[in-house]
Amino acid sequence: TGIGTFLGRQYAALARDFGFDYLWLSNGMGFGTETWGVTGALFDQHAFYPEKIPEASARMLKFWQELLAELPGAVLETRGSNFPAGVEIATDAAPLGFLYGTGVIAPPVNSPMAAIDFNTGLAIASWMSHIAELPGRDYAFRYYIHDPWFLNSPWLDRYGRNPWDLYPVMTVSRMNGAGEVEPPSRLALLTCDDSYGGMPEQVPDEVIPHVIEAFSSTPDRSGPLLWVYPFAEYSRMRDLPRTFNEDMFIAAAIQDGLPLNTVISTGNFRRVAAKHPEKLTGTIPVVPVTALLEEDIAELLFSFAGRGNFILVYGSGAGIPERLAERIGFRRAAPQRGAARAELFLPGDRTSFSDRLFLHEQFSGGPAVEEALSETRIAAQARFAGGTRLLAGRNGSILFVRSLLPVEEEYLPENPTVFRKRHLNCAPPDRMFPSARLIRWSLAEAGWELRAVPSALRQMPPRLCIARRDDAFLFCGYTPDTTVPLEIRTPLGVPVPPEQELLLKSGAGIWHTAKAFRFEVRVFVRQEAEGVISGKTMYPLLPGMTPPIEVRNLHNAEVRCLVPPGSSGWEVRRGRTHLPFEWEETPYGRCLLVRDISEQVSFSWKNQRKGNEA
Template sequence: MSAVRPPLRRTNLEVSLKPFDAFDQATLTATVRRIFDQWRTLLDAAEECSVLLWISDGSEILDWAGDLDDTLEWARFIGFSNTDAQPYGETKDPERVAVPYREGTAPITYRDLGRLVATVKAVGAEHGRPTRVGATFDPGPEFAPSDFKFARHPEVVARGEDVGIGPIIAMVRHFSTLHGDDRPYAAFPDGIPQGTSFGEFLGRQAQDYLTALGFDYLWLSNGFGFSSYAWSELGESFDGVRFRSERTAELRERALGFWRDLSAHLTFPVQVRGTNHTAGIDIGADSVPALEVYEGGHLESPPPNSPWGPLNEDFGIEMSGYMSRVALLPAGAEGYRFRFYANDPWFWQQPWWDFYHREPFDIYLPLAVARVRPDGTVQPPTEVNVLSVDTARGVLDERCGREVGIHVTTALESAPDAPGPLVWVYPFREYHEAMAADPTTIDGPHFEDWYLTSTINAGLPLNTVLATDDLGPALASGALAGRILVVPAGALTDDVAAHLGAHAEAGGTVLIYGSLARTGAAGRDLVGLAVARTGLDGDLELHTELPGDSAPGGGLPSTLRHVAHLSAGPVTEVVRGTDDGAPRPAAAGPAGVARVLATVSRDGTERVFASVRPAGEGSVLWVRGSSPFAYAEPDARGVRAHVPHDRIRLADAGALARDLLAVAGLHVSHELRTAGSGRAVHAIHRHDGAYWFSGYLPDTTTRIRLAMPEGAPLLQHTECWYDGGAAVYQLPKSFHLECRVLVRQATAGLLRCREVAPFPMHMSRGTRVSGLVDAAVTLLLPPSRGEVRLDVDGVPVVPAADPAGHAVVLEHVTGTLTVMWEER
């Protein structure tokens, strides 16, 4: 790697103060050197580095009075702090209440912090690395005692009871205002005037604090600046029953006021963690004006992937949230970051050990993400953050640095260099502009993003994202030829519909999801359906012609639960030319009319749920979709929790979007042990001509069936059972596998793909495939390859050229195929 430009712009190591058991200069220097040494593999992959210091909970900034010899409380605890203030929505068990992580801990001074910041930069210079140091602000109650938040200024803390969603964790509301306070602060030496905005207070305090201690940037944690309820699906504008769009205008203006006030007083770069959700879910739950925040120049980079995946096993929301946030970059941003939850410096869990069990799926899966630029090139993550390099006990374990660093750099070696087979066309701009123009639309992005999340959890291999802003030029570049464009109905403006129609006419595939009830004529024409005056919701009977998952002992559930208020309304779509009754599931209809592939019905009334419309050389697919959950009745505390649909009793609407891809030749399904068995969350990206399959199998008793338009993919150094045009795999918990061989044949059987030693000496790579019977074989070799040698059972063969010019094709192959090629 040293011979070429490092693949990352910056490696960011996050650390608490716990590893620093003393603050004399020798100890500080030795500890920082140890951190740099342990993470050398990852640091060597970047041009620069930074260290993000988790000191307290941000109260050290709020309390800062300008005296370096003042002491401060720091996050020297394991467990929940501030429990006397009851900020958690529940009473914490005594064993979970914060206790010092070791004996003899004590407050430290701001001068100590300043020496640590200077030491980090000095050690970085020793290693020849440009090094920045960041300060953190967390709005929550967890990390350290906070007199500011819970005694002096509780008025800035948002509680779920304030907005009718029941008691949940209480965090600082970014657009709150402060009561008067006579205490001197660095930026307010005469105290805080009544009514001072929190944005102004934090901005002025942080400006003074960062300057005095030598910091370079500020990190806003846990959704701060976006939502006061960042961990909840509910919020300021959605209580689980009703979207409170009448609050949207006020919420947008107050949120933007925070960012204007902060930026007016803070000249340092600001980085953000964001919420646990997508940009669209944030619109529905909290009316978050992220577009205006991005375009206002307030952020150095967009929020990274959330660390919530390992905590709640929902890796679909990690992927959809990540992609939605990076589809469009903030003004001036050079790239975006991947963040890995390696250790927790505050609580008992240490994810690399006890959540992941040293399995790297949550490294390879999000590092398969890439955004498409207007010129059709792709941009994978440009920075990596590690939260954190130390454990809650202050341990710096060199195994973590070595193992995580190796997996991250291995993923970077095969980073996406072209759009993947599926590209999510995300309407970041349209969603936000619709919210501003008509707040009653906020339920649409909320539903569409939750549905897309459910499709990823069902096995939709989606990991490339493109903002609608860049759709036209990206299509014109030719880089999206042959790709399946996955598009929410909320994106179907006239211009977007025209671009999508042209893509289909030219031989591409478009997969649209969501309700057509609010879509204009151009969008409905693209899909080829009409909208009836009445719709269906509740428990419906699903009928589908699509191939899908299988389970022993009979089929999967056929009852689909459509919760209208969570799903942008009832199911209203019908075939064009019919009345308000049943759709016409004809094998083929008139030009411009969709063919029905799935319906829902009740009491003799049917509605279309999935369809396909041929368009030129390609096709337009559509699936209505349903929310993947309902809301339970409020519990004794008044909390209304979301409840995922039970897949043992109810059909999974998310799987239908995945099943529709079979129309375009991309087949993903699972052989389940039970209807409720886990399915793969996976990604397919391109690198150097190959497909790369990366992902997570939550239930290793599940088998996955895969087929691509070119044939069944043979994953490098694996075996599969070939049957019915697909390869059936029993994959491990984590996988990151290259595919350069795809096969079609009539005979079922075992196929084996093995890496072999390249021969003769000038060759670079070798692959051997056995079990072929009169097979058509497509080889995806590097575009810049040199000599290629092919033989079947030792007899040289000559390939036919692939029409697209990107692959090598062999016909009627029986026996063992060996491929050698020279890399350039």
């Protein structure tokens, strides 16, 4: 008797006798043979085995077909694995296309592993990959407050009562084929009771206000970065090393501070680009090379870039058509692998780090073949014994980053890079060049300067998510080391959070953030003079007006304020004195603009809320 048949019949009997109404498959059940690590039926750390795809795929499909045959009409929910969809497909032939096509199972919830291994980048990338291609609009966010299996209550111990795994993850959303942004629609809690069966009132008392706030401020448009995810293309399992590499690289980039939290499938991107291109205004598509192997997707994206918009391409050039390589900004040259030295030509994080690299083909989508074209501006390159290869560069409005994972030459458990349980961990920056940060650093070419300012090599950068709601920017994040500030500048200027002070230096703002932070930002400052400025929410001067957003200690500054759509009755003041202002239409929304402002300025408008809502 197959395990699917056995499990299905057992559950059917249990459901009948106990009145259960759905089945939850936990901890990777049905998503692979090894769902706690990066190895599986098709990958053993050292090589991929595409010849095993038919057998592995048949085994996985057999389980699901047997299970579903025993449970007609049942509701199934899944935990999924701890890894992105591409990794599940590349290492275990997980039949995700079949499962979503049936419409039977709900998309897996976000993994609770971030509270255990603190790899928030992997958790966010995994969840986005699973919600990119949904059979419907409905999917759940899960928050990990207690654990009935292990002796911990994450809200009280692992999180230390800080919502760092709540606000950033709740900025995650997907874009559908109409260009509408769909945030999570349901909440799942793990769990109401702790390991002793108790329900300490302190936890719901403290968590519920954060949950309410997170769900009341979910995104209503794409963030500045839009991940174009090739779910259908990965499901066809064409190139296992490339699929594995692209998903693991973007997860490492998010872990290293890349603010990527909106996703769209290639199928939905086709529809939006064709019928609703205005929905892409103010976004930078972040695109794996796999998506560009589809000619129509490539043409849509290159056309988007040709209109002056930036796109960011990441991945490997190994084996791709020469014409595609040249449009990205490189030609394919002799393959290079093994040891190399990184050379960086753009500003990175404000610290030193190793320049050592080692290219493992199985982790990096093949050898390095990317030789920059003469017109490509080189941002970083790898110097091998056989010549240099492009790591990051700009060709017009196309930014490219080679997805070379910073894995040490020896990746045995005692080294360690791959630990027991077969996790792949990038080497620390004092041992290997932090190549996953190249995406974040490259965004400076598009006006988004996001740099960490650590004082020691092994200090981790703040992990940032940026969402949009009512034309405001929501900056949410987790700061693993609260002594590490964030240096930030956007195309609108330096964002000024309310109730915060920040140092302006060389045109950028230095943010010192708490362990968990969430800022709604509408005001942006451009100022040459250095100094400390501050944001403050003031009391209303008149009935029916919003509390003014005030910025203080300015010196000949240019200040912008993004106003909510449909607002009216705008006022710009210094104290009680009205100031003249201009209107500016930006890709991010309509701005109130004032110039040459010193001391302070405040912005307010008519309160659109009524009655008790105010």
